[in-house]
Amino acid sequence: MRAIAYSETGPSSVLQLVDRDIPQPGPGEVRVRIVVSGVNPTDWKARAGARAGRPAPFPEVVPNQDGAGVVDAVGDGVTGVAVGDRVWMFLAAHGRPTGTAQEFTVVPESRVVKLPDAAGFELGASLGVPAMTAHRALTVHEVGPTRLGPGALEGRTVLVAGGAGAVGHAAIQLARWAGAQVITTISSPEKAALATAAGAHHVVNYRADDAARAIRAVAPDGVDQVVEVSPARNAALNAKVIANHGSVSVYATDGGAEMTLDVRHHFSLNARYQFLLLYTVGDAALAAAADDVTRAVDDGALPVGEEAGLPLTRFPLERTAEAHDAVEAGTVGKVLIDVGSEAADITG
Incomplete structure (x- = not known):
């Protein structure tokens, strides 16, 4: 699978397009095929680090906390979502080496939320941190x-x-x-x-x-x-x-x-x-926010796009560095990365 990764902190040029094996979910984990990845200021700041050239927190890091896609596999004990469910994710890379800037990602079940049927993946990827x-x-x-x-x-x-x-x-x-x-x-x-x-x-x-x-x-x-x-x-x-x-x-x-x-x-x-x-807000506050935000999405209260007050700027996966630069430069609205399609069948 294609992924964007870095091994040391620094400018967006440390981000590289690499080919990696598709990860397997462990107990309590969910594998999601990413359709859209969202970029937030926290993503480029984590990548930049306190000083360029320092080692990343893991030998290799895939950035971006937010995203949306389709559940592709589940580990033992997962009951809240099933293969084929459309979902949005939050804090995908928090305390973990891999986020959503890749074709597949594995996250704890607690960070995966069902996406209402009427909501597009661009909306799902715009939730999370904001x-x-x-x-x-x-x-x-x-x-x-x-x-x-x-x-x-x-x-x-x-x-x-x-x-x-x-x-x-x-x-x-x-x-x-x-x-x-x-x-x-x-x-x-x-x-x-x-x-x-x-x-x-x-x-x-x-x-x-x-x-x-x-x-x-x-x-x-x-x-x-x-x-x-x-x-x-x-x-x-x-x-x-x-x-x-x-x-x-x-x-x-x-x-x-x-x-x-x-x-x-x-x-x-x-x-x-x-x-x-x-x-650091705590699991209870995160769970409450995920529930209420999803309810608001289901009510049609959180639309995105310029007509809803949040212009979308989109990049393909291989231009993730440009997406990070756009957020760092203060691009108005939301910056998204198109990773795959809803019906994609990626087996590499």
Whole structure:
């Protein structure tokens, strides 16, 4: 089978197209024939490492955490999926040497989720890190909810920072599906159009508008929850718009790794900052996110594509390095790698 692999960290040029044997699933494992692989910032950052030229965490690594495909084989004890099931995957390469940038991958059953019949593989490969991160960000408020579904966020106002990004896009869609009023900040008219297409009720251009005043005009009592991509850059804005008992969910450090907070002001508001990392959030939170995200997909609440606010940029497997470069360069939307076809019969 064809696979993309690297043996040392560094620029995208360390990624090589190789031929490898098809792996066999062990007990509790599932083999999936990959149709589409999704690329996230975490994928190129893991490949780049802290310094170029250092050994990879395994003798050979196949990158990419997310993907979608068809179950090809199952190991002993697997009961949740069967051969022929269409599935999406998350954290495929976490703690393991091989991810989804290959024709077949083996993952624990817990990281494989049935893909609703109406959903395409491009949607399945776009879930994983973005949608599950967004789910966690929306379920850590002091008074819940801990699960999402229609009506779960009814009566709440959610502010999504960077609504044109992949996590921001999913957060808008999930919050809207759960009944929240959704405000998002963006940096250009083009990104405003994408955030609106995703379902945001109100869009604020933080470069052109008085963002705090515009947000307060929509939410006079403040916003209940903030999904935050750039805590250092947005700390002052969040302080101006957060409601009493409001929460700020931080899932990235865009714009800097350190922030300054007015402690007295946040005391007075009983405000909460919740930091989250999908890799260490715990199995219960991952399982809850997978269930709720799949339900949202089944309800048609998480579409992708430019008309849904998330443009797709696609590459073939042999151009995985270009796909990583595109994500690193900040390509708007979602970057996908087309690995195989749904009906493919690969036996090499």
